[in-house]
Amino acid sequence: MATVQPGRTVPAMRARPTPGPLNRRRLLGGAAYAAGALALPVGLAACEKPTDGGGGGGTVTFGSNYSDEVPKKAVAEVLAASGLDVKINTVDHNTFQENITRYLQATPDDVFTWFSGFRMQYFAAQGLATDISDIWQSIGGDFSAAMKQASTGTDGKQYFVPFYYYPWAVFYRKSVFQEKGYQVPKTWDDLKALATKMKSDGLIPIAMADKDGWPAMGTFDYINMRSNGYDFHVSLMAGKESWEDNRVKQVFTLWRELLPYCQPGANGRTWQEAAQSLGQKQTGMYLLGMFVGQQFQGEVAADMDFFPFPQIVEAHGQDAVEAPIDGFMISSKVKNVDGAKELLRYLASAKAQNAYLRSDPNNVATHNGADTSGYSALQKKAVELVGGAKQISQFLDRDTRPDFASTVMIPSLQSFLNKPDDVDGLCKRIESQKKTIFAS
């Protein structure tokens, strides 16, 4: 001990090079900065603490997945015109969807954007949504029965206000059909005959893309609903039917008949690329949602038309239309119920829907009295299509459990497109995975 002299410690310290960006003073400075930084959001929060609760007047919080630039702006304008003090919390749609269960259980906003059908019923059944049957008593007359049906939970109460929808149909270019003298096919045989004719004319008859996994679901839905009917489709989606049922195998067998007419290599193509091939007259038809219109401008956009998916079995005709509906719900942890309900009443009005749809030519308002004078020809046709529908389906990934759709159906449909021959094995695999998922 005696050999250690205090003085020696000092040069030892100095002798060390100091490559570190951090010394003690800077560390202290950093700590001070950190404290300041933490205080910053606190300071912001302090300004924002509103007088919540109370008699319906206060702020309504609005959880939004309208994260794309145009809809984000449009929805902000619509909400600003509501006359209520609405605070919007926008989360990008992907994260929003993946987090929805956690979001609803923790600190959800009063009103949130969501989808109708099974996905709405799933959360309503878990008690995560507020019953809004009272709103429907006053707004019920403004919506079709199918819309009301799509807003109703499994317990018969309403939980959802529909805002807009977009139908799925087979899109084509009018000029191509005119030039070659093609007729819109009414039945499955017509469709195959048309496809054969297109093929001999050097066109790829049917555009097909499934790189992202979901676009091909639309084809499955339509073939299933046309050949087995809407009711079977819904109960299959709800996990109540076996995927090894012959009726399901029939769907894949029918689909396989179309594959020789489809663009090969669908799993490597995005729907945008498939849509472009339609726009460039390389392909003849494309089954997709109205949002396909985002890909076309000017002359090509004006040349677009669609026809409903052809009939397969006469009993089911062309009854069902696939038209996913987007809308709003109130969370069960709502802080300002009166304000939230007032906001939903406003969003269910024709005025709010007209205002929103002015920015969006690829959707259609759900309100019966919405102003259709500004609609494009396609939008008008969509209203007709859905208005005449006996049933409205919501698209596979909305009509069934999200985990089943993404972890089972996406890879299954992609493997079907790759190897369409093994239908039995495919259905067996889907069924065994379905049992595990629906049991949880």
Add this chain to the structure above:
Amino acid sequence: MSGDRDTQPVGRRNRRPVGPWRVVIRVFLWAMALGWLVPLLLPLYASLRPYAETAAEGYFSLPKTLNFDYYVQAWQGGNLPRHFLNTLLVAVPAVVLTLFFASFVAFLISRRRLPGGRLLLILFTAGNLLPQQVVLTPLYLMYTKIPLPWWMSWPSELVYDSYWGIIAIHVAFQTGFCVFVLSNYMDTIPRELIEAATVDGAGVWRQYWQVVLPLVRPALGALGTLEFAWIYNDFLWAVVLMSTGDKLPVTSALNNLRSVYFTDYNLLAAGSILVALPTLIVFFVLQRQFVAGLTLGANKG
């Protein structure tokens, strides 16, 4: 990490005449280096070209248009400045707190011979091996049940959806590694220094603050840069434990650049490069710290 470690001995190898074996190695190394660079260079190239062009001609075609339009669009459309600030609000306090706490524990274990200190060290190191995803759901449930006053967390008034919660989880997970590194580094400081300080009447705090801490500066610097990069890159915790879109860090803001039905990968590439830029800059400027950080505490002096 191991890749970085391997590059050192290769560089230091003695100069020998170039034999055929050496050519093979060179070719192999160049191929590997290219393999690592392509995922970085390809997005950079794509981000400078309009979507319509790459859609028509493929990503490997020669450019017709090269511009920075996507960078402007990503910066504004993705609201990146705000999310960069959010990331700083999490990363800076988390790094500072982690280093502060870790140096305390390391000091106790290494210099004060805390009873059971080694066990604690093993525990910390073992904790590091735990996959973070395991505690995801329990943590989420806990966070939604712990209240905070409204001036600390608004509007949730919970640890959930607040920066405090995110900072806490980062500190908790990163402290283990830092304690391990720092205590091994402190072991290399001559015991006599502390003894001398004790003789001079320095208390424990003074020994820590004025004797040991200045000596572990290189280790702190290395850990600081490493930890900053790790916490900056975090995506999981913020997305799971936050519900307010405007509070999310920059890594999750990339999702804002994807639209509902359509993803413009060129725009996304521009955004990714902007988001990766700070870590790249930190890495290139403080490269030496990084490499030092990786081998710190690997051997005892």
